[in-house]
Amino acid sequence: MAKVIAVNAGSSSLKFQLFEMNDESVITSGVVERIGFEDAIFTIKYSGKKEVKTLPIKDHKVAVHLLLDTLIENKIVDSLEDIKGVGHRVVQGGAYYDKSVVINDQVVAHIDELKKLAPLHNPAHLTGYYAFKEAIPSAGAVAVFDTAFHQTLEPRCFIYPIPYKFYEEHNVRKYGAHGTSHYYVSQRAIDLLGNPEESKIIVAHLGAGGSLSAVKNGKSLNTSMGFTPLAGIMMGTRSGDLDPSVLDYLIEVVGMDMKELITMLNKESGLLGVSGVSSDFRDIQQAANEGNERAQLAIDIFYRRVIAYIGRYFVALGGVDAICFTAGIGENSAFARKGIIDLLTDAFGIVLDDDANENGSGERLITKPESKVKIYVIPTNEELVIARDTNRLLEL
Structure with missing residues (x-):
């Protein structure tokens, strides 16, 4: 089984967890905060250790390269090509996606189109996607949408009682959020209930x-x-x-x-x-x-x-x-x-x-x-x- 990194790129942050998928163990995890500032903070945990650095990080591309360089320097991975997949959390998938998908040009276009519904998040997700694609071109990429789990809502629950044309012409409706969390927790509850x-x-x-x-x-x-x-x-x-x-x-x-x-x-x-x-x-x-x-x-x-x-x-x-x-x-x-x-x-x-x-x-x-x-x-x-x-x- 391969190594997979889960990425959550915010407007000024980059959270990550690297998994060994054969046993779903966490190899390393951390966060880059205050991206765009001279006093950005990079925190990484691995092998029972925690390291924190304060340094200038101009943008998400710099943050991604800092993370990947650290993985190699500390021998957390032998080669970046060991990472076979990058999973990107995406806040807004609109009505396009009711499940996670492999990222292609059409998916990128949809995420970009939906930035008007999530202006602080969707652009950052795309920035993270491009940065990892450039750094590890051999790794596949998947988008996991916060809104996907809630696409099972029926119209009686997601339509707002305003003129219907705003839904038809401008996609004004309930989308929800935190869907990945609601999915995980509800599935664990079902397991616990037998x-x-x-x-x-x-x-x-x-x-x-x-x-x-x-x-x-x-x-x-x-x-x-x-x-x-x-x-x-x-x-x-x-x-x-x-x-x-x-x-x-x-x-x-x-x-x-x-x-x-x-x-x-x-x-x-x-x-x-x-x-x-x-x-x-x-x-x-x-x-x-x-x-x-x-x-x-x-x-x-x-x-x-x-x-x-x-x-x-x-x-x-x-x-x-x-x-x-x-x-x-x-x-x-x-x-x-x-x-x-x-x-x-x-x-x-x-x-x-x-x-x-x-x-x-x-x-x-x-x-x-x-x-x-x-x-x-x-x-x-x-x-x-x-x-x-x-x-x-x-x-x-």
């Missing part, structure tokens, strides 16, 4: 960005993010769902323009906007414990935005077998999990296992046997999904 023929699962991907999904029999039925990742629950700096008339009011009364509003909704709202403390849930929890009322209010709103979607998806699924917590907050904050579950306990008949929630680690069940709904913590692994799809599609 692989039943029918299953009803709610995935709560809660991090700096957050989304929920209703997954029925392994397929996405609905999801909280929409046309862009701004929709849905309250997040670290994103507002989530909002009455659109608020925007008109702020334009007319405050004098803001639309660009200012979109920046505000994406980068200055959510937990940060309400608390005035931080976008990091840990900082907000500490501030609330110290008596900060706005921090506590931010937590209370966050919990209620999450349970509103859980309740909505419970009805859509006709019940639920398991609710799964994943991503930064979902995986690491016992405090947040308990706060959310406590609000669901009476309606859902949940019996939380406090010890498993607070003291356990990794993938685990955190409810007692008598609980009517199973609650799991399942660490997401989007990179492994990317590597598996790359290995499969390239037939390595």
Whole structure:
């Protein structure tokens, strides 16, 4: 079996994991941050070691060459030709792709066309693709789309109640996001449930960005993010769902323009906007414990935005077998999990296992046997999904 590298190129970052596919072990992983700055940060982990460098990195091409040179210099691989496949995470695949695909000229054209739906992400993904293609021309390339898993949504779930021509002529519809994570976590939940023929699962991907999904029999039925990742629950700096008339009011009364509003909704709202403390849930929890009322209010709103979607998806699924917590907050904050579950306990008949929630680690069940709904913590692994799809599609 071959070595495959999973790549996630952001607007100013490059995350990576190199896998040995015969046993799906991680050979090395890391991230290049602050690309485009004089004080960019390159972090790499391998053989039980962690190295961090601060240096100028002009662009993604430089970042890719830095990574690949490091692999050779540290003998992490003997030759770049050992890497047979490069899997690229792509945020927006639109309605074109319901699964991962080998990248060709048409795929590149589609990713470029869809940059209007993901202006910070799709151009960076293409930059990463070109940089790896130039550096390792012998390696095949695969695109793994964040939106693909949610292409099973039916029109009644993805069409917005605005004039239909905007969907027909301009592709305005719900696309969702975090699909690779929702796929991985829901599939692990099905495994943990014993692989039943029918299953009803709610995935709560809660991090700096957050989304929920209703997954029925392994397929996405609905999801909280929409046309862009701004929709849905309250997040670290994103507002989530909002009455659109608020925007008109702020334009007319405050004098803001639309660009200012979109920046505000994406980068200055959510937990940060309400608390005035931080976008990091840990900082907000500490501030609330110290008596900060706005921090506590931010937590209370966050919990209620999450349970509103859980309740909505419970009805859509006709019940639920398991609710799964994943991503930064979902995986690491016992405090947040308990706060959310406590609000669901009476309606859902949940019996939380406090010890498993607070003291356990990794993938685990955190409810007692008598609980009517199973609650799991399942660490997401989007990179492994990317590597598996790359290995499969390239037939390595």
